[in-house]
Amino acid sequence: EVQLVESGGGLVQPGGSLRLSCAAYGLTLSSYWMSWVRQAPGRGLEWVANINQDGSEKYYVDSLKGRFTISRDNARNSLFLQMNTLRAEDTAVYYCARRAITVTTYDYYYYIDVWGKGTTVTVSS
Amino acid sequence: DIQMTQSPSSLSASVGDRVTITCRASQSISSYLNWYQQKPGKAPKLLIFAASILQSGVPSRFSGSGSGTDFTLTISSLQPEDFATYYCQQSSSTPPFTFGPGTKVGIK
Numbered sequence: 001e002v003q004l005v006e007s008g009g010g011l012v013q014p015g016g017s018l019r020l021s022c023a024a025y026g027l028t029l030s031s032y033w034m035s036w037v038r039q040a041p042g043r044g045l046e047w048v049a050n051i052n053q054d055g056s057e058k059y060y061v062d063s064l065k066g067r068f069t070i071s072r073d074n075a076r077n078s079l080f081l082q083m084n085t086l087r088a089e090d091t092a093v094y095y096c097a098r099r100a101i102t103v104t105t106y107d108y109y110y111y112i113d114v115w116g117k118g119t120t121v122t123v124s125s
Numbered sequence: 126d127i128q129m130t131q132s133p134s135s136l137s138a139s140v141g142d143r144v145t146i147t148c149r150a151s152q153s154i155s156s157y158l159n160w161y162q163q164k165p166g167k168a169p170k171l172l173i174f175a176a177s178i179l180q181s182g183v184p185s186r187f188s189g190s191g192s193g194t195d196f197t198l199t200i201s202s203l204q205p206e207d208f209a210t211y212y213c214q215q216s217s218s219t220p221p222f223t224f225g226p227g228t229k230v231g232i233k
Binding site for chain 1: 126155156157159161163167168169170171174175178180210212214216220221222223224225226227
């Protein structure tokens with residue numbers, strides 16, 4: 001069974017740091033772009049960051065640049081999100097996700113086809 | 126950045142109804158548009174990618190259409206398990222890969 005399992009969430013004080021991990025089972029992460037997506041309580045989905053297969057390309061939502069860092073360890077089949085200088089507004093469920101691709105005759109399309117169950121981050125004093 | 130909007134933000138419908146949700150991009154994204162379904166306390170689930178391609182295993186009552194800036198998700202005959210929140214997401218080559226604000230489909 002294909003699974004992504006996040007860990008590392010918890011309660012942290014404002015200004016603190018957390019490192020989220022995502023372990024993959026039944027799939028080889030090194031073949032895929034990967035993403036982090038978050039969802040604040042009662043709110044919609046927010047794309048956080050993407051990383052390519054070898055970690056040489058990374059993209060972030062502008063509002064998080066400089067505070068969050070996405071990385072991966074393909075040997076450990078794992079994805080990470082380092083979160084620094086955390087704020088109350090970073091409180092959310094953080095999802096690890098696989099970004100798959102379909103290539104057609106004329107184009108290629110990316111989409112998230114595998115999601116973890118999420119890990120909850122609460123930033124509060 | 127490309128902004129995504131959805132309408133309506135919520136709707137009430139009955140089992141068997143035809144439901145249509147609209148998603149609009151602030152600039153053309155060709156067919157780089159995905160639709161997801163999310164139920165409370167669960168991770169999202171991919172329904173449609175490339176605006177109109179049904180993900181494997183998704184019931185055929187779901188369909189997507191559109192290109193450029195205007196897109197539609199249609200549920201041809203609403204089933205009890207379809208009551209959920211639906212999100213569109215732009216997947217063009219330009220980040221951020223923004224999600225729409227969501228449309229909650231509730232029971233009338």
